[in-house]
Amino acid sequence: MGAMKIPSRARYRKRVGAFSAMNVSKDESVLDFSTAAECYNFDFSTGALADGYGVTAHKFVPSNATRYWVYRYYSEEHERYVEQFVYQVARGQILMSSVDSDDLLYLSGFAYPEMNAINYRLNSRDVLLLSCKGRHLYVWDGVRLVEHKDAPVISSMALHYERLFVTSDEEPTKVFFSDDLDPTNWSVSSGGAGFIELLDERGDLTKVVSFGGFLYLFREHGISRVTAYADQSEFSVTNLFVSAGRIFPESIVMCGAVIMFLASDGLYVFDGYECRKTLKNLDGLFGAKCSCGEYYNGKYYLSCEMNFSDGEKVGCENGEYTTNGLLVYDLSTGAYSVSRGVDISYLKSVSYKGLDYLVACDSDGCGVIDRCGSRLSGALHKLWRGPFTDFGTPDKTKSVREVYFDGSVPCTLTVTGDKKKKSAFVKSGARRLRTNVNTKKLALSISTDEVGCSIKAPTVIYSSY
Numbered sequence: 001m002g003a004m005k006i007p008s009r010a011r012y013r014k015r016v017g018a019f020s021a022m023n024v025s026k027d028e029s030v031l032d033f034s035t036a037a038e039c040y041n042f043d044f045s046t047g048a049l050a051d052g053y054g055v056t057a058h059k060f061v062p063s064n065a066t067r068y069w070v071y072r073y074y075s076e077e078h079e080r081y082v083e084q085f086v087y088q089v090a091r092g093q094i095l096m097s098s099v100d101s102d103d104l105l106y107l108s109g110f111a112y113p114e115m116n117a118i119n120y121r122l123n124s125r126d127v128l129l130l131s132c133k134g135r136h137l138y139v140w141d142g143v144r145l146v147e148h149k150d151a152p153v154i155s156s157m158a159l160h161y162e163r164l165f166v167t168s169d170e171e172p173t174k175v176f177f178s179d180d181l182d183p184t185n186w187s188v189s190s191g192g193a194g195f196i197e198l199l200d201e202r203g204d205l206t207k208v209v210s211f212g213g214f215l216y217l218f219r220e221h222g223i224s225r226v227t228a229y230a231d232q233s234e235f236s237v238t239n240l241f242v243s244a245g246r247i248f249p250e251s252i253v254m255c256g257a258v259i260m261f262l263a264s265d266g267l268y269v270f271d272g273y274e275c276r277k278t279l280k281n282l283d284g285l286f287g288a289k290c291s292c293g294e295y296y297n298g299k300y301y302l303s304c305e306m307n308f309s310d311g312e313k314v315g316c317e318n319g320e321y322t323t324n325g326l327l328v329y330d331l332s333t334g335a336y337s338v339s340r341g342v343d344i345s346y347l348k349s350v351s352y353k354g355l356d357y358l359v360a361c362d363s364d365g366c367g368v369i370d371r372c373g374s375r376l377s378g379a380l381h382k383l384w385r386g387p388f389t390d391f392g393t394p395d396k397t398k399s400v401r402e403v404y405f406d407g408s409v410p411c412t413l414t415v416t417g418d419k420k421k422k423s424a425f426v427k428s429g430a431r432r433l434r435t436n437v438n439t440k441k442l443a444l445s446i447s448t449d450e451v452g453c454s455i456k457a458p459t460v461i462y463s464s465y
Contacts, residue, residue, distance in 0.1 A: 011401070011461055011462070011463050012391075013459055013461055014033060014391060014459065015457060015460075016033060016034050016444065016457040016458055016459070016460075017033070018034060018047030019034060019047060019049055019384060019457060020032070020034050020035050020036070021035065021036065021044075021281065021335075021336065022036040022037070022039045022281070022282070022285075022338065023036070023037070023281040024038070024281065024283075025280060025282065025283045026281070028387035028389075028443075029387070029388065029389070031386075031387035033387070033389050033391075034386070035386070035387060036384055036385060036386060036387075037386060037443070038308065038309065038383060038384075038385045039337075039338065039385065040052070040308065040314070040338050040339060040382065041054070041314070041338075041339055041341070041380045041381065041383070042384050042453070043337045044337065044384075045330075045337070047457070048455055048456050049382075049407075049453055049454075050371070051371050051374075051451055051452065051453050052371065052380075053328050053339045053371055053372075054339060054342060054369075054370065054371075054372045054374045054375055055342060055360045055362050055364070055367045055368070055370075055372075055374075055375050056367050056368060056370045056372045056374065056376065057365075057376060058357060058359075058368040060085060060352055060353065060355070061357075061359055061368060062087055062089075062095075063365040063366055063376070064090065064365070064366065065089060065359075065361055066087075066088050066345070066346060066361050066366070067088035067115055067116075067117075067348075068086070068087045068088075068346070068348050068361070068366070069085070069086045069087075069128070070085050070086070070352050071083065071084050071085075071086050071119065071140070072119060072126060073125070073126030075142075082099045083352060083353070084097045084098070084099060085097045085350070086107060086140075088114065088115055091111055092110070092112045093110065093112075094106070094107040095107060113133045113134060114133065115130050115138075116130065117129065117130045118157065118159060120159065120183065122139065122141075122182075122183070122184070125141055126142075128140040129164065130145075131154035131156075131166070133155070133169070134153060135153065135154070136148055136149050136151045136153060137154060137157075137164075137183070137184065139184060148184050150186045150187065151178075151184070151186045152168040152171070152176045153169065153170050154166045154168060155169045155172075155206070155207075156206070156207040156249065158208045158210045159210060160215045160228060161228060161230060163177045163178050163179070163183070164177065164183030165177045165210070165226075165228070166208065167208050167217075171195075172204035172206075173197050173198060173204060174197045174198075175195060175196050175208060175215075175217055176193070176194075177193060177195065177196075177232070179192040180192075190232070190233070194232055196237060198217065198224055198237065201221070201222075201242065202220065202223075202224065202239065202242060203220030203222070204219060204220050205217050205218070205219050206219060206247070206249035211254050211259060211272060214226065214228075214272065216272075218247055218252050219247070220246055221242060221245075221247065222240070222247075223239075223240045223247075223275070224237055225237070225238045225239075225272075240273065240274075241270070241275050243275075244265055245263040245264035246264045247261055247262075247263045248261065248262045248263065248290035250291055250292050250293065251290045251292075251302055253293040253294055254295065255300050255331055256295070256298075256331065258270060260293065260329070261293075262286060262293075262302060262304060264288070265283075266282075266283045266286070267327075267329075278329075279329065282327075282338075284307065285306050285307055285325075285338070286304055286305070286306060286307075287304065287305030287306055287307050288305060289304060289322060289323055290304040290305070291303040291304065291346075292344065292345060292346055292347045296349040296356075296358040296369070297358075299328055299329060299330050300328075301326065301329075301347055301358065302327040303345070303347065304327070305322075305323050305324060306325030306338070306340065308340060310383065310385070312381065314341035314380060314381045315341020315342060315343075315375050315380050316341050316343035316363060316375075317341055320363075322345065322363070323343055323344065323345075324340060324341060324342070324343060325338060325339065325340055339380070340381075341375060341380045342360075342362055342364075342375055343363040343364070345363070346360070347361075347369075362375065364377050365377075372451065373451040373452075373453060379449050379450065379451050381447065381448075382447060382449070382453065383445065383446070383447045384445065385443060385444075385446075386443050386444045386445065387443060388443045389442065389443070391462075391464075394440065394441075395440075397438055397439065397440055397465055398438070398462045398464045399463045399465070400417075400435050400442060400462045401436065401461045401463065402461040403415065403432075403433045403444070403460055403461070404430075404431075404432055404433075404459040404461070405430075405433060406429070406430040406455070407426070407428055407446075407453070407455035408428055408452060408453060408454040409428050409452055409453050409454075410428055410450060411425075411447065411448040412426070412446070412448065413426050413444075413445075413446055414445045414447070415437050415443075415444060415460075416442060416443045416445070417437045417439025417440075417441070417442050419439070420437055420438075420439065422435050442460075444460065446458075
C-alpha cells in the first residue's frame with residue numbers, strides 16, 4: 001500500500017509596491033494594498049519610506065522667536081543695501097540682528113501682540129509696515145517704530161497698486177484703503193483714502209490678497225474680487241465664490257499661479273476665477289483649527305489640527321497644543337506628505353545672506369522646516385499602515401507565512417488579521433520575518449522612532465485555502 005500524498009498549497013507573493021498616498025475618505029476594503037490607510041512623519045514621494053518633514057534648528061533663526069521677517073534697506077552708513085532679520089519673542093518684544101556683528105538688538109522693548117510685516121519703500125526710505133491684533137499701523141524706518149493711529153485697527157493687509165488695503169475686526173464688513181503712494185495716510189476723501197463695504201451672505205471679511213492684478217477679499221463663506229487701480233472712482237467689486245463651509249483665513253496663501261486655502265469641508269485651489277477642491281482623499285483628516293500656511297520652493301505648507309485614528313500620542317500631543325499636523329503639498333506633481341506631532345503657529349519663507357529657508361515657530365521652539373523626521377526636542381514617531389485587504393478572494397483564508405523587509409533603520413513590523421495581530425522588531429538591513437497568521441483579511445504596518453529612514457516596499461508570502 002502506497003503512502004498518501006498530501007498536495008502542497010500554492011504560495012503567492014503580494015508586494016506592497018511603491019508606497020503611495022494616504023486615503024482616509026474611502027472604506028479600507030476598496031483601497032489598493034500600497035495605498036496608506038494612515039501615514040504620518042514618513043515621506044513617500046520616491047516610492048520608499050523616508051524621513052518626513054519636521055522642524056530643525058538653524059543658525060540664523062533664534063530658538064525663542066514667535067514671529068520672523070527679513071528687513072532689507074539701503075544703509076547710508078555702509079553705503080550699500082544691507083539686511084537684518086527681525087523677530088518677536090513670546091513676551092512681545094521685537095529684536096533684530098546687527099549688521100556688523102552677531103549681536104542681537106532691541107527694535108522695541110515694548111510688548112506687542114503677534115505682528116505681521118511687509119517691506120515697503122516710503123518717501124525714498126525702505127521701511128517695514130507692521131500690524132498686530134487690536135493695534136493700528138506701525139512703521140519701522142530703521143530708527144523709530146511709529147504708530148499711525150488714524151489707520152484702521154488691522155486684521156490683515158496687502159499692498160496693491162501702491163495702496164495699502166486692510167481688513168479690520170472692528171468693522172469686518174469693510175475693506176479700507178490708504179491714499180495712493182502713501183500707506184500712512186488714511187484721511188478719507190474722493191481722491192485719497194476710503195473704504196468699500198460688502199453686505200451679503202458671504203459674511204465678514206477675514207483676509208485681503210493682491211493676486212494677478214486684482215484684489216481678492218476672502219470672507220467667512222466666500223470670495224469677492226475688487227478691481228482697484230489708481231483712481232478710486234473706478235473701483236468695482238465682483239462676487240465670485242460661495243463656500244458651503246467656513247474658510248480658515250490663516251490657511252490662505254498665494255502659491256505662484258493659484259491661491260490655496262482650507263475650508264471646513266476640505267482643501268481648495270483658487271485660480272482667480274474658479275475654486276476646485278483638491279486632495280479629496282484627505283477629507284475627514286482636517287480638524288476645526290488652523291494656525292498658518294506658507295508657500296516655499298513650489299510647495300504649500302499648512303499647519304492645522306488633524307484627526308488621526310490610531311490612538312497614539314505623538315510629539316506635541318503629549319502635552320497642550322493648538323495644532324498637531326503639517327501638510328506639505330507639491331503643486332506641480334500633486335505629491336504630499338503629512339507630519340504629526342508638530343504644533344506650528346507661524347510659517348515664513350525668507351531669504352537671508354544668500355540662504356533660502358522656511359521659518360517655523362513651534363511650541364517647542366523656532367527653527368526651519370526640513371525633511372528631518374523630527375521636532376526640535378527629538379525624533380518623531382513614524383507610521384505607515386496599509387488597508388485591510390482580502391487580496392481579491394474574500395471567501396478564502398490566507399496563511400501569511402513570511403514578510404520580506406529591507407530598511408535602513410530598526411522598525412516594528414505588524415501583521416494584523418481578523419483575530420490575531422503579530423508584531424516583531426526588525427533590525428536594519430534585508431530581513432525575512434516569519435509570521436504564521438491565518439486570516440481572511442490582513443493589514444500591514446511599519447513604525448519607527450528613528451531618523452535617517454529609507455525603507456523599501458515589503459513583500460508578503462502567503463497561501464490560501
